[in-house]
Amino acid sequence: MTASAVESLLRPRKSPVLPFVAASVVAHVGLTVGFLLVSALLAGPRVDLDAKPIKASLVRLGKKRDDKLLPRKEEPAPPPPSKAEPAPTPAAAPDTAVKVPTKDAKPEKPSKDAKADAKDSKSKLFDALNKTSRAASAEELEGDPDGDANGDSAKQEGERYYALLSNAVRRRYDVSDTISEAERKALRAEVAIKLGPAGELLDVGLSHASGNELFDGAVVAAVKKAAPFGPPPEHLREQLRKQGVVFAFTP
Amino acid sequence: MNRTAAVLSVLVSSAALAQQPVIEISGANFRPMPLAVAPPMAQDDAARAAAVEFDSALVFDMTACGLFQVLDRKSFLADAKEGVTAASITFSNWSNVGAESLIKTQLAADGDNLRADLRLFSVAAGKEELKVSETWTGREPRRLAHKLANAVYKYFTKEPGPFESRITFVRKVAGGKDVYLADWDGKHAVPVATGNINVLPTVMPGGGGVAFTSYRRGKPDLYAQRVGGEPTVLSATGRMTSGVAYSPDGSRIAYSVADAENAELYVAKADGSGPVKVTDTKFFLNSSPSWSPDGKKLAFVSNRAGSPQIYVMNADGSDVKRLTFQGNYNTTPAWSPKGDLIAFTARDERNAFDLFTVNVTNGKITRLTQDAKGNEEPSFAPNGRLILFVSTRSGGKQLFVMTHEGNNPVALPMDKGEYTTPDWGR
Structure with a gap:
């Protein structure tokens, strides 16, 4: 065997694959750790899958009013179209008599009334056109472009009922203007109520008086006027019947 | 009543079942x-x-x-x-x-x-x-x-009512303008200054007379006159002097003296003696002074920033601050006797004259009148709850009162006529 003899191909030798495998493992570990780090740093709030979804609605209200202009009062909402039912008119007896042409009969000329009718319909048409053009030139609504007309209606189911109570009472929360402004600041009154399964008032009373008879009277009246409320959800019925709920009023 | 800014919060302490849930309710609708x-x-x-x-x-x-x-x-x-x-x-x-x-x-x-x-x-x-x-x-x-x-x-x-207070106003008559003094409802109106043109009246302290600007000597001068008495001259500078306002304690007056393109404010003793110039803005106008209830400050109109705006300063002329930054024509300030608000007339972007208030502390502007023809020249009741003003909403210039929030406008039950520049005595 000479030195120049070719080495056997079968001779065991170091595999060149190992460094690649090692590099690959290091790279994967690095990437995984990096990904975990980045996702941990940029993580959003944890999602609680048991929570009820929140429905939020964002509504564009109009272009924002120029800050340099004087403020305008909110336009009152247009009154709902009156649904005045047309007064029932006694049905006219159908004209059953058939006109029989006679010798003397002349072809009917359009009467003065007919002319007036034509005039009327013309003016009606113009009126309608006027109205549409007026409607078209109606002002653009002003408001906050990022405004939220409906608000977000996030209410857990239990809270939804309390919100209903609150809204119903607040709508009737009328207080006399005669209470002086100085006095208003210190007013606080509480009204305790108990509710039946249909949302009816079982018991209502002033549990904490404000010291101002007008205010105390007004808050009790607000609760009484707001009742009956809708039927409470099943799981609240017992509690509302036995312990009830307290409304705490401040101006 | 527009108090829709109702703040509502629902605090339900349902966790503690033994306790009653408490629902907080605020945002009362204050109504008459x-x-x-x-x-x-x-x-x-x-x-x-x-x-x-x-x-x-x-x-x-x-x-x-x-x-x-x-x-x-x-x-x-x-x-x-x-x-x-x-x-x-x-x-x-x-x-x-x-x-x-x-x-x-x-x-x-x-x-x-x-x-x-x-x-x-x-x-x-x-x-x-x-x-x-x-x-x-x-x-x-x-x-x-x-x-x-x-x-x-x-x-x-728990506050004194305004029903026994006095008001003054100008009524247009053939060939001139007369100054009247009347009860708060415009009744028992007595002509005080008549003949020639008498304008911009203010009720004298105590309510027994009026101070006013009169053109009886050609150029406008200031006079004071008690009912049935003779007029006394408060200021006759030979320049155009107008718009007198008494300090709340009645000891001083403020008024405006104008030359061609310049008008400055002066403060003098109640009898017109010892006038001191309290503004100094060459080429600009300063007018319509109104005293703060403590008598330490004056609200006034100035066009020093280009357009007429409402300013306040100390009564000695120091510490001038601009109060209105909205709108480009704000005039006739009237400081509320409660101190918190200044009512004024403004021309808005639709060229309508309307009444507004500006909060003296935070500059917040609130509109009082809208879409009711022209509304001008506000003056507060002594208790600060009502505003007397001129409106053309029912035709000619008539006097109206409304709340300081702009609610419940009511016309004074006066004879037919054209009435302007009312002032409510304090």
Whole structure:
């Protein structure tokens, strides 16, 4: 065997694959750790899958009013179209008599009334056109472009009922203007109520008086006027019947 | 009433089941109290003669003060002969027409005088809450009614009522303008300065006279005049002097003196002596001074920034601050006697003149009038709750009152005429 003899191909030798495998493992570990780090740093709030979804609605209200202009009062909402039912008119007896042409009969000329009718319909048409053009030139609504007309209606189911109570009472929360402004600041009154399964008032009373008879009277009246409320959800019925709920009023 | 900024929060402490959940409710809708004013019961012929005027003044005071919603008598269910004591009143008749409070009055002649008894009842409680008796020397049924109305106002608000205060205004007459002094409702109007052109009046401290600007010597000068007295000159500089305003304690006056393109404010003693110039802006105008209730500051109009705007400064002219930054034509400031607000006239982007208030502390501007023709020249009631102003909403220039929030505008029951620049005496 000479030195120049070719080495056997079968001779065991170091595999060149190992460094690649090692590099690959290091790279994967690095990437995984990096990904975990980045996702941990940029993580959003944890999602609680048991929570009820929140429905939020964002509504564009109009272009924002120029800050340099004087403020305008909110336009009152247009009154709902009156649904005045047309007064029932006694049905006219159908004209059953058939006109029989006679010798003397002349072809009917359009009467003065007919002319007036034509005039009327013309003016009606113009009126309608006027109205549409007026409607078209109606002002653009002003408001906050990022405004939220409906608000977000996030209410857990239990809270939804309390919100209903609150809204119903607040709508009737009328207080006399005669209470002086100085006095208003210190007013606080509480009204305790108990509710039946249909949302009816079982018991209502002033549990904490404000010291101002007008205010105390007004808050009790607000609760009484707001009742009956809708039927409470099943799981609240017992509690509302036995312990009830307290409304705490401040101006 | 536009108080929709209702803040609502629901705090439900349902975690602690033993405790009652508490629902917090705020954002009350403050609204005028429904009030029934029964027709006065006249005891004799003299009282019957006075009853119509007495009744009209009492109903006007209750209607215009903004605290009450005075109910229409046509809806009343009670017997016209129902008594005036709680025992004789069927309160259900009053609650059924929506009344929360009820006023009953009796009138009687007392020698040469007129006596009135007023009783105020809470309808829900069915009890008498207030009883006042007043006698007026001479038979002045309107003034007697104002006195009783003040008692009712004070009962509810714990503040003095404005119904016995005085106002002044200018009335246009053939060939000139006259200055009048009148009761708060524009009645008992007495011409004080007549002949030639007399404008921009202000009630003198105490209410017995007026100070005004008059063109009787060609150029405008300042005069003061008591009812039935002779005019005294407050300032006659030979330049154009106008728009006098008394400090709340009556010791000083502020006014404006103008040359061709320049007008400066001056402060002098009440008799016009010792004038001191308190603004110094060459080429610009400073006018319409109005004192703060503590007499330490002045609100005024200046065009130093290009357009007329409302400014405030110390009464010695130091520490000038611009207060309005919205709109480009803001004039006639009137400082509320409560101190927190300044009412003013502004021309908005639609070229309509309307009334606004600006909060002195934070500069917040609130609109008081809108879409009701022209509204100008506000002046506060002594208690700061009402504003007297000129409006063209029912045709010519008429005087109106409304609340300081812009609610419940009511025309003063005055003779037909053109009225301008009202001022409410403090």
